[in-house]
Amino acid sequence: MASRGYILLQISLLLTVATTAFSLSPYYYKNICPEALPTIKKLVGAAVYKERRMGASLLRLHFHDCFVNGCDASILLDPAPNIDSEKNAAANQNSARGFEVIDQIKAEVDKVCGHPVVSCADILAVAARDSVVALGGPSWKVQLGRRDSTTASRTQANLDLPSPFMDLPALINNFKKQGLNQRDLVALSGGHTIGFAQCFTFRNRIYNATNIDPAFAKERRVTCPPTGENTNLAPLDPTPAFFDTAYFNNLVKQRGLLISDQELFNGGSTDNLVKSYSLYPEAFWKDFAKSMIKMGNIKPLTGNQGQIRVNCRKVNY
Ligand code: HEM
Ligand SMILES: *[C@@H]1O[C@H](CO)[C@@H](O)[C@H](O)[C@H]1NC(C)=O
Numbered sequence: 001m002a003s004r005g006y007i008l009l010q011i012s013l014l015l016t017v018a019t020t021a022f023s024l025s026p027y028y029y030k031n032i033c034p035e036a037l038p039t040i041k042k043l044v045g046a047a048v049y050k051e052r053r054m055g056a057s058l059l060r061l062h063f064h065d066c067f068v069n070g071c072d073a074s075i076l077l078d079p080a081p082n083i084d085s086e087k088n089a090a091a092n093q094n095s096a097r098g099f100e101v102i103d104q105i106k107a108e109v110d111k112v113c114g115h116p117v118v119s120c121a122d123i124l125a126v127a128a129r130d131s132v133v134a135l136g137g138p139s140w141k142v143q144l145g146r147r148d149s150t151t152a153s154r155t156q157a158n159l160d161l162p163s164p165f166m167d168l169p170a171l172i173n174n175f176k177k178q179g180l181n182q183r184d185l186v187a188l189s190g191g192h193t194i195g196f197a198q199c200f201t202f203r204n205r206i207y208n209a210t211n212i213d214p215a216f217a218k219e220r221r222v223t224c225p226p227t228g229e230n231t232n233l234a235p236l237d238p239t240p241a242f243f244d245t246a247y248f249n250n251l252v253k254q255r256g257l258l259i260s261d262q263e264l265f266n267g268g269s270t271d272n273l274v275k276s277y278s279l280y281p282e283a284f285w286k287d288f289a290k291s292m293i294k295m296g297n298i299k300p301l302t303g304n305q306g307q308i309r310v311n312c313r314k315v316n317y
Pocket of ligand 2: 207
């Protein structure tokens with residue numbers, strides 16, 4: 001019996017080695033540039049100190065990067081003759097922000113490292129983690145060693161980034177295409193514990209929905225009229241500058257801002273998980289960190305694939 005257990009252990013170790021041979025590692029920059037991670041942390045801290053919302057914006061950038069052909073910094077490429085910039089996709093245009101902070105981090109990191117050795121894709125992943133930490137959330141070891149794409153796809157971004165008008169089955173399917181399950185969907189949607197949304201993204205809900213707390217709808221209508229004022233902001237939860245569980249507490253009270261938020265607690269298969277995150281902050285923290293690592297592992301470029309960009313906005317030629 002003991003020897004059979006031992007053989008099984010050997011097999012599982014072999015499988016682990018075989019599947020991790022070309023994958024990412026938290027220690028990727030340990031020898032290449034030990035100052036890289038502390039530098040990113042310092043600059044994210046400064047950016048968030050200057051404007052708390054920047055933490056939310058940086059977290060979202062990593063998400064929008066990973067969901068479009070993997071975490072390869074494709075979202076950072078500016079329009080160019082061969083680049084159909086993802087910045088012009090519906091979910092990003094006049095919405096995604098934080099690009100200047102990423103530029104600044106890249107410049108500073110390349111300076112401390114002495115050469116451009118840290119990829120823009122890794123900077124996005126580390127900046128997302130450091131943002132969550134700066135706003136009081138959980139920490140995790142970021143897997144590293146991603147390389148940067150030489151292409152971008154606005155078309156793919158329009159196909160793959162979820163819309164705030166999706167119902168639960170559509171959201172589940174959208175995440176499933178990325179290899180993410182319902183638990184990942186609920187945990188990662190907890191990213192909406194920080195940051196803001198524009199009026200046009202939640203207008204229909206606050207005027208037409210029946211699964212909404214009337215007092216909350218009334219409150220939100222004040223700064224989001226039936227027409228116009230499309231870009232007016234509302235917080236995604238009552239404490240948009242703190243990474244807490246208010247987002248889930250709110251869903252349980254039918255105070256979700258986006259249709260896609262309230263869908264997670266609307267009588268379906270994810271209700272119980274929402275309720276448990278609202279009751280047990282530690283469970284949310286643990287699962288959020290786990291799902292962020294999983295999301296960060298979506299289709300990375302490694303080895304000699306892609307490149308390490310010098311300027312995150314442009315492909316090196
Ligand atoms: C589940 C599907 C999701 C949908 C439909 C969705 C949709 C949206 C929308 C419509 C906004 C407001 C954008 C604007 O008005 O300009 C937003 C903001 C935001 N989203 Fe999501 N999101 C989803 C999942 C996620 C995930 C997985 C994360 C991160 C883990 C995330 C992080 C954020 C953050 C932090 C903001 C605020 C950004 C800021 O204030 O600059 N979202 N999201
Ligand atoms: C409410 O729903 C109706 C019918 O779908 C639609 O015509 C109207 O524009 C919606 N109102 C708002 C403010 O979104």
